Amino acid sequence: MYSQGLTDAKGGDEPAELLAEFQAKIDREEKIEPRDWMPEAYRKTLIRQMSQHAHSEIVGQLPEGNWVTRAPSLKRKMILLAKIQDEAGHGLYIYSATETLGVTRDQLNDELLTGKAKYSSIFNYPTLSWADIGAVGWLVDGAAIMNQVPLCRTSYGPYSRSMIRICKEESFHQRQGYEIMTVLARGSKEQKDMAQRALNRFWWPSLMMFGPSDKDSKHSEQSMKWKIKRFTNDELRQKFIDATVPQAEHLGLTVPDPELKWNEQTGHYDHGEIDWNEFVNVIKGNGPCNKERMQARIKAHEEGAWVREAAQQYHANKKSEAA
Numbered sequence: 001m002y003s004q005g006l007t008d009a010k011g012g013d014e015p016a017e018l019l020a021e022f023q024a025k026i027d028r029e030e031k032i033e034p035r036d037w038m039p040e041a042y043r044k045t046l047i048r049q050m051s052q053h054a055h056s057e058i059v060g061q062l063p064e065g066n067w068v069t070r071a072p073s074l075k076r077k078m079i080l081l082a083k084i085q086d087e088a089g090h091g092l093y094i095y096s097a098t099e100t101l102g103v104t105r106d107q108l109n110d111e112l113l114t115g116k117a118k119y120s121s122i123f124n125y126p127t128l129s130w131a132d133i134g135a136v137g138w139l140v141d142g143a144a145i146m147n148q149v150p151l152c153r154t155s156y157g158p159y160s161r162s163m164i165r166i167c168k169e170e171s172f173h174q175r176q177g178y179e180i181m182t183v184l185a186r187g188s189k190e191q192k193d194m195a196q197r198a199l200n201r202f203w204w205p206s207l208m209m210f211g212p213s214d215k216d217s218k219h220s221e222q223s224m225k226w227k228i229k230r231f232t233n234d235e236l237r238q239k240f241i242d243a244t245v246p247q248a249e250h251l252g253l254t255v256p257d258p259e260l261k262w263n264e265q266t267g268h269y270d271h272g273e274i275d276w277n278e279f280v281n282v283i284k285g286n287g288p289c290n291k292e293r294m295q296a297r298i299k300a301h302e303e304g305a306w307v308r309e310a311a312q313q314y315h316a317n318k319k320s321e322a323a
């Protein structure tokens with residue numbers, strides 16, 4: 001179907017009538033499937049977004065993996081292990097959906113491990129306490145749900161279908177995180193202080209998960225037109241803030257934004273400005289854990305080579321036996 005690699009797509013010179021029919025199909029809310037004709041730019045931006053989404057799922061296991069051996073009880077350890085295992089599955093679903101666009105898993109992996117492809121900035125922050133594991137579930141998975149529920153209606157069929165199952169599992173992730181925060185917030189003073197520090201550390205980086213502001217988002221306009229995105233970055237960010245602030249209040253914790261204030265006129269929370277320099281810096285590779293995360297992924301990939309070779313050899317043997 002597609003022999004082109006990730007980046008040698010030309011695009012933009014397709015016949016106008018084909019482009020018009022494609023857009024009409026999108027406007028009729030028809031799903032685009034792998035074998036359908038699509039503009040090269042549509043294919044390319046899907047590979048970009050979907051592969052980075054999958055990379056985020058895989059890299060996102062690392063900050064949580066840090067606490068498997070230090071979970072405060074067997075129950076917490078089991079829940080955390082189940083969540084991390086889910087994230088691996090989410091990555092595999094989305095990588096498989098991305099491969100339907102004519103790229104290989106090896107190409108995608110290579111893009112990540114050589115630093116060409118991004119993953120969500122949030123995973124470049126450390127998890128310094130057990131409360132951070134609660135804040136990650138509550139805020140990071142909460143933000144992911146806010147972003148992923150609309151993606152269940154994204155125009156590309158395989159991506160949309162992968163999101164439906166992921167969102168069901170994501171809800172468990174968010175609830176277990178909020179439950180950790182609830183136990184801590186209702187615990188001793190030290191525990192509540194630990195929960196507050198975790199909220200302080202993860203609040204702003206979680207807002208950055210929704211991407212740059214709409215005026216600085218280079219892909220949003222086209223992604224909205226192609227119904228890859230159903231809401232803009234700022235719209236989803238605002239929905240997340242509006243839903244999460246009352247949860248923090250219920251915990252008796254303070255959101256670390258002195259400008260946060262309910263606005264009766266708009267029916268939304270007004271909030272302070274995100275530190276976009278921090279956002280850009282972390283994406284550029286200068287976050288607290290960027291290097292550590294890449295080293296861990298490269299090490300895991302190298303150490304896993306024998307498993308891949310054994311699986312491929314097993315498959316080759318099976319094929320020759322069947323021949």
Ligand code: 3HC
Pocket residue numbers: 048049052053054056057060087090118119120121122140141144147170208209210211212216217218219220223233283
């Ligand atoms: N971290 C890293 N890069 C980011 C970013 C972030 N938080 N936000 C935006 N960017 C990048 C974009 O990838 C793009 O760079 P690129 O051209 O090299 O790809 C650039 O900044 C400009 O941003 P745009 O808003 O123009 O880009 P998009 O239209 O792609 O919007 C997005 C960004 C909202 C993240 C969108 O890509 C998206 O919705 N992706 C799918 C969801 C996703 O990837 N979520 C990440 C977390 S997954 C997760 O949390 C798993 C959970 O189980 C824990």
